[in-house]
Amino acid sequence: MDYTKILNQKIQQLKPSGIRRFFDIANEMDHVISLSIGEPDFTTPWHVRQEGIESLRRGRTWYSPNRGFAELRTQISKYFARRFDVEYNPDDEIVVTVGGSEAIDLCIRSVVDNGDEVLIPQPSFVCYEPMTRMAGGVPVIIKTKSENEFRLTAEELEAAITPKTKLLILPFPNNPTGAVMRREHLEAIAAVVEKHDILVLSDEIYGELTYGRERHVSFASIKNMKERTVVVNGFSKSYAMTGWRLGYAVGPEPIITQMLKLHQYAIMSAPSTAQYAAVEALKHGDSDIERMREEYDIRRRLIVDGFCRMGLKCFEPEGAFYVFPSIEISGMGSEEFCEQLIYSQRVAIVPGTAFGECGEGFARVSYSYSLNHIKEALERIEKFLDEKK
């Protein structure tokens, strides 16, 4: 049977994620010390797990409403009000999803028509481009630059807009670069977005993980942006709940209503156990976020300092749990650098090119690991660089 003729053409043309190849190498070797995983190393706070267990003990094992339990949507609404100063109606402006990724997919498919252009700043998380293609859209890549600390600038955005532009993806705090957009940067973007009347999908899944003097500002809180923005967020990164698979989207009722239809037909409803736990996280989890954030911050300082010392230039990342050092001094390309590093010192990191061609010359290093683990990895990387000199 010739499956290539039967299978959907668009999906056959999708490339598998570039992160995978290095994971496969790492998996086959012993004593690999990895700085490649993109999820918290913390376990879900105990009181949150307990609520999940309690819901099971009480036999609450049924579907939730399609858009998620009302109590959870109410808590999400309260969270947005207290944390980002934006009001969302729990009844029709919030949908609870299976992780942030589902919310991204729902939004793109609900908004994009055949031939619509979707602006995707890169380096960024790997899902936006394939999801856009599957929705019939045309991905238009905007290359963010290291001299701008990988922020999206108004000029870059302006230059990429055409009459066909429908949607801008705003992936900040950014995976893999750790870049954040401060209020003034967001305001500059907002002016362009409003002028050209485009929609924005703001992926703020790392919104609780910012370091330094300013906390994350939600794009929806910028003047006039709420009506044209869908914000994606979730519990995975902020509360260390990746395995529970729970995220959500908040946005204008007409968009959420369409997203809900897709969600209803494809997913039905997000996991109920996870939703009960998430209510507890939003009600009593602020101090957990703070504790983990402080720990990440110490690791971040250690790792940035380590790279700078060994001459790998890296701007100070202010969000997520990644650093994105330039590997230029090694004289190697990203893929080659990461491959040689894993074979010679058994340290696994991810080449910047896995997050877009413009990631060439960089590597993503996760600091979602213990301090001792990071220290050991840094020592091995330094040894690797010394041997290359």
Place this chain on the structure above:
Amino acid sequence: MNRLLELLSENAEFTPSELAAMVGESEEEVVRKIDELKASGIIKGTKTIIDWEKVPDSGVRAIIELKVTPKPETGFDDIAKIVMSYENVENVYLAASSRYDLIAMVKGSTIQEIAEFVSKRLSTLDAVIGTATNFVLTTYKQGGAVFYDDSEEEEQRSLIL
């Protein structure tokens, strides 16, 4: 200050420059603070954490509970000083317990040796009214380090995307 101590208790091999980066202070400042902490007796020293159970013929350990009659003037201090003066006594604590007053952690080459030490050296002390000896079979965690080998300690996160 506490943060610096927490980091040092996590790994004594952090260099001053690493510590400086983590706490956001200058290297000189960190070195000065560590010197101060040493001078004031808060930092008592640096040792290597060893899982002796993995070392052949490394002996046995026991936790000895001691019921003691305190002295009118010096309370438990005098007897604690006598107990801690033995080289094979590694730790001594005063406990708030109804069952016993002092806890001593003792090492020895054999169970017999420890039993003999307790009966001949500790039980015979005037102030000691009673003892209970608890031999350590397995150390799961010590000094913040996990000793118990189990897949629990391995990376359990999956490699996705």
